[in-house]
Amino acid sequence: MKNILKAAVAAIALAAAGSAAQAADLKACFIYVGPVGDFGWSYQHDQGRLAMEKHFAGKVETAYLESVPEGADAERAIERFAREGCGIIFTTSFGYMNPTLKVAAKYPDVKFEHATGYKTAANVATYNSKFHEGRYILGQIAAKMSTKGTAGYIGSFPIPEVVSGINSFLLGAQSVNPDFKVKIVWVNSWFDPAKEADAAKALIDQGADIISQHTDSTAPLQVAAERGVLGFGQASDMIAFAPKSQLTSIIDEWGPYYIERVQAALDGTWESKQTWHGLKEGHVVMAPYTNMPDDVAALAKETEAKIIAGWEPFTGPITKQDGTEAAADGVRLDDGAILGMNWYIKGIDDKLPQ
Amino acid sequence: MRIVLIKRSEHSRLMTGLSPVIAVMLTMLSAALLFAVAGHDAGLALYKFFIEPMTDLWSLQELLVKAVPLVLIACGLSVCYLSNNWNIGAEGQFVIGALAGSVLPVLFPAFDNGLTLPLMLLFGAAGGALYALVPALLKNRFNTNEILVSLMLVYVANLTLDYLVRGPWRDPAGFNFPETALFSASAMLPTVGDGRLSISLYIAIAIAILLSLLLARTLKGFEIRVLGESPRAGSFAGFSQKRMTVFAFMVSGGLAGLAGIMEVAGSLGQLQPTISPGYGFTAIIVAFLGRLNPLAIVVAGFVLALSYIGGESVQASMGISDKIASVVQGMLLFFVLACDTLILYRIKLQFGQTAKGGHAHV
Numbered sequence: 001m002k003n004i005l006k007a008a009v010a011a012i013a014l015a016a017a018g019s020a021a022q023a024a025d026l027k028a029c030f031i032y033v034g035p036v037g038d039f040g041w042s043y044q045h046d047q048g049r050l051a052m053e054k055h056f057a058g059k060v061e062t063a064y065l066e067s068v069p070e071g072a073d074a075e076r077a078i079e080r081f082a083r084e085g086c087g088i089i090f091t092t093s094f095g096y097m098n099p100t101l102k103v104a105a106k107y108p109d110v111k112f113e114h115a116t117g118y119k120t121a122a123n124v125a126t127y128n129s130k131f132h133e134g135r136y137i138l139g140q141i142a143a144k145m146s147t148k149g150t151a152g153y154i155g156s157f158p159i160p161e162v163v164s165g166i167n168s169f170l171l172g173a174q175s176v177n178p179d180f181k182v183k184i185v186w187v188n189s190w191f192d193p194a195k196e197a198d199a200a201k202a203l204i205d206q207g208a209d210i211i212s213q214h215t216d217s218t219a220p221l222q223v224a225a226e227r228g229v230l231g232f233g234q235a236s237d238m239i240a241f242a243p244k245s246q247l248t249s250i251i252d253e254w255g256p257y258y259i260e261r262v263q264a265a266l267d268g269t270w271e272s273k274q275t276w277h278g279l280k281e282g283h284v285v286m287a288p289y290t291n292m293p294d295d296v297a298a299l300a301k302e303t304e305a306k307i308i309a310g311w312e313p314f315t316g317p318i319t320k321q322d323g324t325e326a327a328a329d330g331v332r333l334d335d336g337a338i339l340g341m342n343w344y345i346k347g348i349d350d351k352l353p354q
Numbered sequence: 355m356r357i358v359l360i361k362r363s364e365h366s367r368l369m370t371g372l373s374p375v376i377a378v379m380l381t382m383l384s385a386a387l388l389f390a391v392a393g394h395d396a397g398l399a400l401y402k403f404f405i406e407p408m409t410d411l412w413s414l415q416e417l418l419v420k421a422v423p424l425v426l427i428a429c430g431l432s433v434c435y436l437s438n439n440w441n442i443g444a445e446g447q448f449v450i451g452a453l454a455g456s457v458l459p460v461l462f463p464a465f466d467n468g469l470t471l472p473l474m475l476l477f478g479a480a481g482g483a484l485y486a487l488v489p490a491l492l493k494n495r496f497n498t499n500e501i502l503v504s505l506m507l508v509y510v511a512n513l514t515l516d517y518l519v520r521g522p523w524r525d526p527a528g529f530n531f532p533e534t535a536l537f538s539a540s541a542m543l544p545t546v547g548d549g550r551l552s553i554s555l556y557i558a559i560a561i562a563i564l565l566s567l568l569l570a571r572t573l574k575g576f577e578i579r580v581l582g583e584s585p586r587a588g589s590f591a592g593f594s595q596k597r598m599t600v601f602a603f604m605v606s607g608g609l610a611g612l613a614g615i616m617e618v619a620g621s622l623g624q625l626q627p628t629i630s631p632g633y634g635f636t637a638i639i640v641a642f643l644g645r646l647n648p649l650a651i652v653v654a655g656f657v658l659a660l661s662y663i664g665g666e667s668v669q670a671s672m673g674i675s676d677k678i679a680s681v682v683q684g685m686l687l688f689f690v691l692a693c694d695t696l697i698l699y700r701i702k703l704q705f706g707q708t709a710k711g712g713h714a715h716v
Contacts, residue, residue, distance in 0.1 A: 095533075
């Protein structure tokens with residue numbers, strides 16, 4: 001009996017191994033923090049995965065795990081993929097950083113790509129995008145379109161990426177209207193449609209007539225649409241959820257990066273590096289400018305072209321909230337200062353949670 | 355026509371023992387149906403879900419890593435529930451335990467010697483116990499509802515953790531990202547085997563055995579049961595219900611806190627904004643699946659861990675949605691409760707208007 005069982009197990013294992021080996025040259029695996037149906041962060045990563053899979057037309061097999069909590073479970077999920085023959089593993093949330101490094105140390109032959117982190121190893125690369133470039137354009141549009149001069153901003157967590165997004169948004173708005181105001185609500189979650197919707201309602205009640213969000217669900221934009229105010233999509237083009245309210249959206253385009261890195265892995269030219277691209281490289285893309293007059297769309301396009309040509313939104317003069325100088329006139333903040341930003345610029349009516 | 359449950363005058367001992375097994379079987383059967391309906395190979399999916407995780411050493415170790423906190427928390431909860439104290443806030447006690455235990459490695463990294471780990475475990479258990487004391491004392495003094503108070507304190511605990519890792523306890527070399535510095539080697543639990551499994555396994559098993567002896571063989575165990583089943587009889591025997599509330603909450607809070615610090619010092623190695631994927635709530639299912647018996651809870655914890663690991667396994671290898679794993683867990687609980695109900699009651703179809711005789715529970 002025991003032997004029969006053993007034989008059966010072996011047969012199934014062999015069959016599984018055989019089919020995997022024949023199917024593809026490389027297996028690329030993805031770990032998502034949210035459900036693939038969030039229409040935001042994880043959805044866009046999955047769109048990138050699908051684009052990559054299509055590009056390689058059968059040469060690359062893919063697999064993913066969704067809604068993997070950032071805790072002890074993450075390490076198991078990553079190690080499972082490493083054990084199951086994945087040649088390259090993309091871990092797409094900040095909280096996976098240390099688990100990714102731990103597993104990477106155990107599997108030196110597997111390549112790891114961690115999104116939004118800062119620690120690397122010989123077989124761990126990192127990647128992220130310059131979303132703050134898009135936020136500057138959103139700020140300009142907001143200042144042009146708002147009649148009350150106040151935008152509502154829904155923040156997830158006060159980490160540097162979100163803080164630099166808020167600052168860039170207000171810098172853009174101030175370039176149009178120096179007295180523009182931003183009201184901020186922190187929801188302490190990346191994906192919580194109910195809480196995000198409540199935050200949007202509260203902000204509109206407080207006089208905001210433009211809603212911007214740094215959370216992943218479509219809820220804030222849908223609230224904006226219900227209440228007849230304008231807003232911006234997040235991570236993906238959310239125009240279908242608010243056809244009369246979405247002005248534009250910052251789209252995370254991961255497909256080109258995934259294709260490039262998987263190609264490198266196939267060619268044997270993959271090496272660990274830190275990638276941080278933006279509008280210029282097509283990793284950040286602006287959705288069509290809708291629901292706005294032509295002159296506003298023209299301004300947005302002009303700024304977009306300027307950034308693509310190499311201009312950085314965080315170019316002085318920039319004054320911090322406490323009045324000290326962050327960058328003198330014409331001086332551009334370096335990457336490290338933007339990636340580790342933990343201060344507000346002058347004009348933000350909120351205290352940064354410390 | 356109405357469906358009525360009528361209490362059986364006596365219930366079968368055989369069926370009482372068999373019912374969890376039947377429930378697991380029914381769950382597997384419905385899971386197979388679910389896989390087939392979703393268009394997957396049901397046999398292969400069942401194998402990958404329920405059997406494969408137990409066939410190699412790595413996933414067996416991962417199963418135990420997942421089961422240990424569930425078992426520890428559920429053991430503590432069994433004392434609470436047996437004595438008729440409804441602690442729903444083990445999740446919060448888990449988090450506070452992790453925080454209290456992490457005080458040493460985070461705030462006093464220079465205190466790094468053989469005493470670090472034992473003290474961390476002690477602080478963790480004490481933190482969880484003190485946190486559980488809040489709903490107990492409020493219940494005793496003001497007659498508040500302990501279900502609500504303990505549940506609400508979960509949010510307080512989670513937000514405290516969130517505040518600390520984003521603010522005062524943040525890793526100074528971590529570019530403002532929300533996590534503490536990694537713990538040093540002497541603040542980590544020694545591992546067992548070649549994976550992530552730590553000696554928390556032995557601690558959990560030892561505690562389950564001790565608790566089952568306490569419940570079955572000692573006066574305290576008798577006191578717990580009597581006060582749970584008949585508080586009036588208990589008070590005639592001279593047992594104090596208030597003291598029992600304090601005792602039960604502190605035991606379950608202490609074990610949840612211990613589980614919390616062992617999770618941090620075992621597999622995480624640092625504090626993060628979230629450290630528990632809902633262990634404190636899942637443990638409630640484990641406690642009832644194990645019929646509030648510490649030894650059976652060990653088995654129940656293993657079964658529930660299997661449902662997580664199995665769910666992940668079919669998702670990774672066959673692309674079956676992670677929602678299926680949640681559905682399977684839900685069905686497991688449903689069938690356990692249904693089997694138990696049918697042992698205590700029989701179903702009667704009733705025609706006409708009024709019911710005569712028997713106690714009808716609809």
